[in-house]
Amino acid sequence: MNQNNQSAEIIKKIQSSTRRGNLITYGIVLAAYIVMQSLVSTGHISSLLKGLLVPVCVYVIAAVSLNLVVGISGELSLGHAGFMCVGAYASSFFTNAYGDGLPNWFRLILAIIVGAAAAGLFGILIGVPVLRLKGDYLAIVTLAFGEIIKNLINVLYAGVDSNGIHISTKSAMDLNMGPDGKQIIKGALGISGTPRLSTFTAGVVLIIITLFIVQNLMNSRAGRAIMSTRDNRIAAESIGIPVTKYKLLAFAVSAALAGAAGVLYSHNLASLSTAKFDYNTSILVLVFVVLGGIGNIRGSIIAAVILTVLPEMLRGLSAYRMLIYAVILIAMMLFNWAPAAISWRERMMERLPFGRKKRTGEED
């Protein structure tokens, strides 16, 4: 009896500390939003940085959603950009085809719902076969699916007329549309003329929603089941946790959120093509996740912001900028992850008079 009380107390303690951690994360996002927004409204911000506000939100959402798969579910996914691509195209098609005359914020909400639903559907379709594989095999198959999605969308033509939606994979002529038809997806040329509905505020709201979904999922029964399958698949299976079902849940939610990031991205640019969603983008998002700390949501956000802004800040160095970016990336990885660097850091911390004695546990 006493033991039960004790463990209940421990659980309560853990819950309250995670709740506090979550609140801090929301607080950081809100504070950053207020600071940036007031800088924008008083004009104390370069147009370069202003142009980065929405892309930063896109990458933050993408990184948090990928962390759900990589950090919480423990599977390496290299095809995240594919889901962003699906979300971007589905929502842009929808916005261009329907919704003229509705208020902008409502159109954006509809677009996000459509994009997230489409990407989530793809997440389930791809997740069912993919999640049977393990480790690096799973990684290469997600990479393959990402490339396949990109390739297929590149040959996709679609338009809409009074009879409904027409789709072809050959050419615009094969759409056979009526005289009132409007061609929207133009193969490799992508989609142009999408209204720019994304705003910084919308991006931040979407980040908060993403955080809400991911953090609540992590602290739910399903989230604990997902983490148990990550830590020991066989043990989890043996106590009756349906591993595939929970992994699929994490994968689909992650895909839907990546799709929402894609919506934000596509509604921020006048023209959209698949070139922006190749494996380099998937890898970039993975870099955010690993650099920020696998499984650490707040870390993902910070890493995504820094690594999106950094190349632009280095623009003054022109030709050397990506070189410096690469060197910084390697140095940060070595500093953060190498066992020798970690023990060196701990020694330094102990020597400092105001330093922490030793890390006792993870904060998040």
Place this chain on the structure above:
Amino acid sequence: MSFITYLKDGISLGAVYAIIALGYTMVYGIAKMLNFAHGDVIMVGAYVALMMLTKTGAPPIAAVLVSMAACTLLGITIEMVAYRPLRKASSSLAVLITAIGVSYLLQNLALLIFGAGGKTFVNVVSFPSVSLADGQLNISGTTIVTILVSVIIMVSLTLFVNKTKPGHAMLAVSEDRDAAQLMGVNVNATISLTFAIGSGLAAVAGVLLCSAYPIVSPYTGAMPGIKAFTAAVFGGIGSIPGAMLGGILLGVIEVLGKAYISTQVADAIVFGVLIVVLLVKPSGLFGKNIQEKV
């Protein structure tokens, strides 16, 4: 162009993929890491060979040897500086991301030195082409050399791994690193040797790739690198004959897909076949299926 001609082109491209995949598969089998910078070592190899040929006017064979030496050195350096400190890191993803950083670094160095535009590559192969079936089928010297070289490399690698002492050390390290160390195998030296061989092969692949498709740019290695990795997984990662077969099959599927279906979705077909193979045989064609035990 007949089917046989496409098949020949596919085998030729596949042989290049196979050489790259051999490097991938050895590094993966022994160091247990995906070396994403491998594709960019190919690019470096091609540039070094090109510089040797055009700037110093060296004979082709010397250019290839210098390029191999440069890439070997590069591979060993990358492993020592960027990968070795992370070998005991708590997550295997750390070294993967560092490899991506190295890949960016090599690409951007090349961008700074050689510029973004593609440079025309000089064909290093001076082998006569062969005409078969009354001139219906013309096999270029490059194709013959590529296929020959890949077969020679595969055979000598197999012999090296199975018959020599360093080769046995590699097998031991790939099986169980700690146990190998206890048996007196120098793990660091073995992993360095693996990177040296893999990078040397990448140089050969770079020269052959750019002889067949004579443009070299900072991004030349990226896509063949990914394809070769796919080929290595296709054949069962860690397996030498698997990498060879996977590479050739991938090349053939890609060329046939481009010829008969569509150039735009050829990559989708390649990756689609990979997915089907992995779903039927989750550890690749030649992969060992290791049962997990508690």
